[in-house]
Amino acid sequence: MREETDLVAPPRGPEHDADPIETPGFVEAVAGAIERRDVATLKTIVADLHETDLARLLEALPAPDRPAMIELLGADFDFTALTELDETVRLQILEELPRQTVVEGMRDLESDDAVYILEDLDDAEKQAILADLPIPERAALQRSLDYPEESAGRRMQTEFIALPPFWTVGQALDYIGETEGLPDVFFEVFVVDPSYRLDGSVPLDRLLRTKRGVKLGEVVTPDRHVVKATDDQENVARVFERYNLISAPVVDEGGRLVGVLTIDDIVDVIQEEADEDLKALGGVAGDEELSDSFWYIAKSRFSWLLLNLIAANIASFVISLFEDELHRMVALAVLMPIVASQGGNAGTQTMTVAVRALATRELRPSNARRVVARELLVGLFNGVVFAVIMAVVVFARFGIADLGFVIGLAMIINLVAAALGGILIPLLLDRLKVDPAVSSGPFVTTVTDVVGFFAFLGIASLWF
Amino acid sequence: MREETDLVAPPRGPEHDADPIETPGFVEAVAGAIERRDVATLKTIVADLHETDLARLLEALPAPDRPAMIELLGADFDFTALTELDETVRLQILEELPRQTVVEGMRDLESDDAVYILEDLDDAEKQAILADLPIPERAALQRSLDYPEESAGRRMQTEFIALPPFWTVGQALDYIGETEGLPDVFFEVFVVDPSYRLDGSVPLDRLLRTKRGVKLGEVVTPDRHVVKATDDQENVARVFERYNLISAPVVDEGGRLVGVLTIDDIVDVIQEEADEDLKALGGVAGDEELSDSFWYIAKSRFSWLLLNLIAANIASFVISLFEDELHRMVALAVLMPIVASQGGNAGTQTMTVAVRALATRELRPSNARRVVARELLVGLFNGVVFAVIMAVVVFARFGIADLGFVIGLAMIINLVAAALGGILIPLLLDRLKVDPAVSSGPFVTTVTDVVGFFAFLGIASLWF
Structure with a gap:
């Protein structure tokens, strides 16, 4: 069995079974590049890695190499990877990184990812990072952080598309096509009244299949499963699971739209909760992780x-x-x-x-x-x-x-x-x-x- | 605390906590309507229920009432509800329903739901139902059923949108807007060559944000996580979870696109697998259900x-x-x-x-x-x-x-x-x-x- 392994560029392509991190010698090659401060090689490697694999690479590296790699990569390091780390490893990295690097990295994140990273930090550190962020971002994060731990408000994304009911489908499509800075991924547009109270939503595919002249108010359907920002994430996960939801709007006590929850965040919750139950039955703390000391x-x-x-x-x-x-x-x-x-x-x-x-x-x-x-x-x-x-x-x-x-x-x-x-x-x-x-x-x-x-x-x- | 409970129309609206099935007297009211063969009342109730709640209602009813309700409802019963039932209950219902009712119900289902219902039936019953279905539907189901149990091929939906790379974004949008019979929900269009070999996909939101004149071939990105139809569902679930996927194309051995897997199917797999592990550790069979005898x-x-x-x-x-x-x-x-x-x-x-x-x-x-x-x-x-x-x-x-x-x-x-x-x-x-x-x-x-x-x-x- 002859196998040539290119240590720098991990195997790509449709074979998802090929796992770069488990390729013999891969982690060592990265550690070597970090030691040599060989930024060019590091950048080539990272460009090919999904954020999840980047996280797994960080976990596999010796502890001192983790912040070192992030600093060497600078803007080429995607902070989203931090959300995929075991908590222990994430905290270690955040502690050792200069605050400026953390702040820079946080600015590029979606709000839910930023909250996920911030929430485990101690209060002083959290406030220091928030203080260094631009005011609009800081306000949005602060609002999420004000919701209780493990609530929908902590997990929601505060970026969403909300339009008035008197807009036509054509206007909505043009708005989506021409506006910069919309959320990276979205599955529907929400229809709200002037005070942001939620009327309902129009899924993207329905938007595409409706004539351009039709008003949003005519095609909107009330969401049957609206999440309150204070709802416990486990209950929300049950609702997603039970009713096969892909996303759900999140409203505050006044019924005003404040965010959106998507299934990919919920999958993590489902997994976490199943994990906790399983471990609890075996007499192990729910938050015990393989990387714990x-x-x-x-x-x-x-x-x-x-x-x-x-x-x-x-x-x-x-x-x-x-x-x-x-x-x-x-x-x-x-x-x-x-x-x-x-x-x-x-x-x-x-x-x-x-x-x-x-x-x-x-x-x-x-x-x-x-x-x-x-x-x-x-x-x-x-x-x-x-x-x-x-x-x-x-x-x-x-x-x-x-x-x-x-x-x-x-x-x-x-x-x-x-x-x-x-x-x-x-x-x-x-x-x-x-x-x-x-x-x-x-x-x-x-x-x-x-x-x-x-x-x-x-x-x-x-x-x- | 005064609470008026309307037994016929269960509470609706944003409070997802309100659970019709657990409302005192609700199940009894339905059973009464079945006994009186009161079709009008039954139809009113069912019109308000999500398929999942319909399934929970069936489970809560006495066994003989279950097929009776489905027959009374006729075309108003959404067979999708059967996919949400415990296996034991589903098999009981399918056994007692006249075959013609089952065949009629199956025709309205998405392919993945139909396969899910068919796969647990014994071979004779399965073939009899397939024989009564129109040829194109039968062929599609048969192809899925030919893949091994618990494989991606069994879970995939065979309805998807596949377009050639020389089409423009505008053509694609018009096609989606004007074509009847497209999948109920979809998140991307796939780009394929004339022999259906997969080039990659264009997510709906990117489609909307690209100028109409641009060719699909220019905006398509190769899917990093392509699933083989023969892949085990548990491995596929790990990939979805690890890389936060919403959907993934499924290809046959020749790399030809044969279906699409979406996260809502995968959530069930994740849940099932976690369930099986938890039960196995407690010394209980993975398929034991609360409704088992x-x-x-x-x-x-x-x-x-x-x-x-x-x-x-x-x-x-x-x-x-x-x-x-x-x-x-x-x-x-x-x-x-x-x-x-x-x-x-x-x-x-x-x-x-x-x-x-x-x-x-x-x-x-x-x-x-x-x-x-x-x-x-x-x-x-x-x-x-x-x-x-x-x-x-x-x-x-x-x-x-x-x-x-x-x-x-x-x-x-x-x-x-x-x-x-x-x-x-x-x-x-x-x-x-x-x-x-x-x-x-x-x-x-x-x-x-x-x-x-x-x-x-x-x-x-x-x-x-």
Whole structure:
């Protein structure tokens, strides 16, 4: 297999599989160019890279090379790339770059990208950068930053095309064709009254298919899904997803158009939220990133493990209530983890489904009862099946028929408890406005451990 | 708080929070109308519903009412709603509807929606429906269905605008304005040669901002991200996400344009894939849906639990090797689950991060070594901290200093094993082309259970 790799110009063209960043030697070649301060080579490389790949290149470079590369590139570095970086890396770069470079770079950004970069900086730094920006840009950014974190107002783009209803389609088309400084990409024109209150929108393709003499007011359709700037981004993402939206207007409390949200921003939110839920269920902080430092990760994982240690000690305390039985019959000690572990896994299954369905708003008051009943039945059914299996295994292993009966009964009790805990705990936490993805796990396994040990050892102590 | 609820016309307007389906009494009112065969009322309701809400209404109705409603509505029922249904519900409806109704409904669909509905039907049913469709539509659907499941060819829309490079922008605009039967929504025109080989595309907004006399060939830009029809939908979704694409052309092996993929289809894929990973990590089948029957769920959960039961029995076997020690010192039985459980949770943390990073392609050969080293360090660090905590707790509880030392040592060993298992098992499975999200769990917990019990009881047997 012969493969020639041109280290400077990464492979281009329709094969999107060809990934410049993963090409052996590519990152090293860039690092070398930075070291030699070889601006010409750097510019050639960067000209060929998509902003996302530029971000991935920055992440792959040694930390000191990152700001160095940006400074060497000057105006050829597209600051949009910063929005694609892991937060840790972005903050490191912004800290080390001279403020003037940051301000220059920010000026070329769309408002949503600028806000995304600014919002994680500390207040002093944020204000210093804003102060260096021209007044109109500063005002627009400040307005977005005044909305709460993770709100639609933070994610929206404040560049959009808004026209009055008495304009004709022809006027609109000419305006779009001739005006400089319109947004880079747009999917519709919005129709607003003189105070910028939103009438609705006309998608670009409809604009093109309507006769030039028709007034916008006649072809405008009211947007069914108008986003309030204060809406939480997760709720907005659900609406985009549910109704397959490409973009949606954002209005302030007065119903005035203040921005537009597009699906590409929302995709990031959907991805982020799914990511957070998945990590939370695994006991990892939602913002943990692959580029985080050892120390940050160790600390963030620690708190979850500490919670689990407390849960495990509670379970251990339950076991210690039966020391006499364990001493009389060591087989109980050998078998008890099976009951607890089977319950833990069944509980996790139910909890996973419940947490996910709550996150996607599929689990709602109207169907909660049916889902609880079904989970209970599944727990009972699987409990009985595993009871029979374990009864046979235990009898075969220890030759004590009664022990098989005891473990079977404990298994049924624990799998029913697991089903109930797995669904009721997330539902309860959700009702209490606590994120069930983050908090359900330790409660559910505490329930299944405690019930598992208590049922098995308790029944054994009564029986033998 | 007075609230008047009009059961027939659900609340509309900018408040997207108002959810007709969850309005108390709404579903019952619809069911009543179906029972009375009150077509007029049904039509009024449906006219106001988005296809997604129509699907949610169908899911909320009792099963027999679903096909009944569709038949009553006739041509007023938008078959697009079927694409928004849970698979189980969709198949139930398609089975019970007369074939003629299905064929009529399918004719109005975009190709990607039609394929989505057809692909889950059994072959005989699929062919019967295709046979009843007009030849051009049948051929287009058949071509999509010939691509592998979960490929770009299955998800693409075969309706698009493709023009030759010698056309002017003005000609293109006039063509769009005057031609009937163009796609409902489109974001660009594609430029192709006479054999439909793709030159590139011109986004609508650029078309509008270019002088009418300019030739398309002069403003076309080659698409950097061209999708092959045989590409896996998950890989395509990563590309859309990574490069913030709104749409991408789909080509066949010969580089000929055969369709277009848009972000709204891809959002569903992203959501599906995140969903599958999350469920897989929780031990639930990726296709489990909230509307699935008790029996289906019980069976699908069973196999995972059976795997776990085997793992638990292996761990139990390890414990039985130390029956003498357990008999001599019941405290060992009381404490051993703590070591195992702490390891299981630490292993799950690492595994969650690894599985997610593999799914999003963030974890790659170029950074794997660094991540493994970091996880190992985190395991060692947290192991030492928890060793100290447990040593103190155990000494306080049992008054045996040696026992504290033994549990501490076992804790360190198990947390290091957890870190290694949590990262190396997903990496290995990925290398073997097995989905790490589905298969890592049982392996990782087997490792932490076995190492936990063996280390703790083994060290104890040497020590005491």
